[in-house]
Amino acid sequence: MSKVIYITGGTKGIGFGIAEVLLKNGHKVAISGRKQEDVDKAVSDLKIISESIFGVSSDVRNFEDEENAVSKIVERFGGLDVVIANAGLGIFKPVDELSIEDWNAMQETNLTGCFYSLKASVEELKKSEGYYITIASLAGTNFFEHGAGYNASKFGVVGFTQAAMIDLRKFNIKVSTIMPGSVATHFNGNIPSEKDEWKIQPEDLGNLILDLLKMNPRMLPSKIEVRPSQVKK
Numbered sequence: 147m148s149k150v151i152y153i154t155g156g157t158k159g160i161g162f163g164i165a166e167v168l169l170k171n172g173h174k175v176a177i178s179g180r181k182q183e184d185v186d187k188a189v190s191d192l193k194i195i196s197e198s199i200f201g202v203s204s205d206v207r208n209f210e211d212e213e214n215a216v217s218k219i220v221e222r223f224g225g226l227d228v229v230i231a232n233a234g235l236g237i238f239k240p241v242d243e244l245s246i247e248d249w250n251a252m253q254e255t256n257l258t259g260c261f262y263s264l265k266a267s268v269e270e271l272k273k274s275e276g277y278y279i280t281i282a283s284l285a286g287t288n289f290f291e292h293g294a295g296y297n298a299s300k301f302g303v304v305g306f307t308q309a310a311m312i313d314l315r316k317f318n319i320k321v322s323t324i325m326p327g328s329v330a331t332h333f334n335g336n337i338p339s340e341k342d343e344w345k346i347q348p349e350d351l352g353n354l355i356l357d358l359l360k361m362n363p364r365m366l367p368s369k370i371e372v373r374p375s376q377v378k379k
Contacts (some may be wrong), residue, residue, distance in 0.1 A: 148198075149359065150223040152176045152216070154206050154263050155233030157188040160281060161333035163348020163356060164230060169196040171356055174217040178204040178233075206229055206233045206259030212266035227268040230355065231260040241294040249295050256299035270313070277374040279355065280307045282325045284371060289352040304369065311368050320356060320366050326351060327373035344376050 153169055155161040156177025166177050169192060178187045182203040189201035200222045204215040220226055237248045237257040260280050268371075271278060285293060286300035304323055311321035329351070330342035354372065361367070 148172050148174060150174045150176070150219065150225055151228040151230065152178070152219055152226060152263075152267065153230045154178050154204070155347060156201075156211075157181075157184040160326075160348045161230070161232040162188060162192075163331075164232070164352040165192055165199070166195060167349050167352025167356060169199060172196075173228065174198040174223050175201075176200040176202065176215075176222070178202050178206075178215050181345075204233075205255040206262055209262045209266065214263045216266045216270060222269060225274055226276065227274045228277045228359065229263055229267045229277065230264045230279045230281065231273065233259050234281065234283075234298075236254055236296045238292040238293055238296060244295050249372055252295045252299045252374065253302070254294075255320075257302040257306065260303055264310060268319075271314075271319050272317045277319075277320045277322070277359065278307075278310065278314070279321045279358070280357045281351070282323045284309065284325050284327045284373060286323075286325055286349035287371070303356055308368060311366070315366075322365075322367055323369050324351065325369065325371045327371075328378075344378055345374055346372060 151173050153161045153165055155166050157179035161177065164375060165177055168175050175198065177188060185201040185203050189199055202218050203213045204211040233255060235252055237252060264278055280303050282303040283300045285297050286304035289297045307321060307323035314321055316363040326346055328345045330345040330347050
């Protein structure tokens, strides 16, 4: 059954890869990004797969932007079934060199952005008895050098999502967090190439989300850790 799915940070990387998979499987997909030109390009590229794609500019750090995005998606598709909070930012520095601006950018994008996307969409998800999914990271449970700000934000995303799951299941809203390890994207200045074949690919996460959507409603994988099956050679 086709669902209406909203992906934040859907113009590139993991979000774009998830959108590709969902469109190929007959779902209606809305993506957002901060820059209208990036949204327009991504929508143009995704229309090759399906016309059931819609784009809206939204900065997840701004609650009014997310309210506006949800309103436009509901107007376009008639409802909202799934929200995938994927927008994220990583700045990796020793904690003594991490600026206040660096810290705030990560917390506001990675953590507060998840809250805003849920707050803006929760009434629609109540109507559809829908699904809210956050894309966290193994950095939400494993700390590492130069990761203080990023770890803090992703630990927060995992905790936020798990608590939201308990709050919302009485409305028959399912809530999960996905915690990927190394993914082949442009994140942190990486340029994907053949050397990244050992990593998780964005479409792998799209297929994981497809599996979640097909799962029997009585079962909920609330926290999912995924990592490459092989270590880097």
